[in-house]
Amino acid sequence: MDLEGKRLLLSGATGGLGRAIAEELAGNGATLVLSSRKGEQLEELAQSLPGGAGRHAVVVADLHQALDSLD
Secondary structure (H helix, E strand, O other), rough: OOOOOOOEEEEEOOOOHHHHEEEEEEEOOOOEEEEOOHHHHOOOOOOOOOOOOOEEEEEEOOOHHHHOOOO
């Protein structure tokens, strides 16, 4: 899978499955916007991926809370 030049948003990035998906996507050339409630873990993940934190962005967000506010 060639994702070179593709930009992707991954929510839940610090979970076990999210981390594995991030590693696979970045390893295949994608530039990621990583989202989770856990800022410190997001930063660590971004730094550990191919291209490092200079290539991938981090957004700390609680999507569940955001959706609840729409009710």
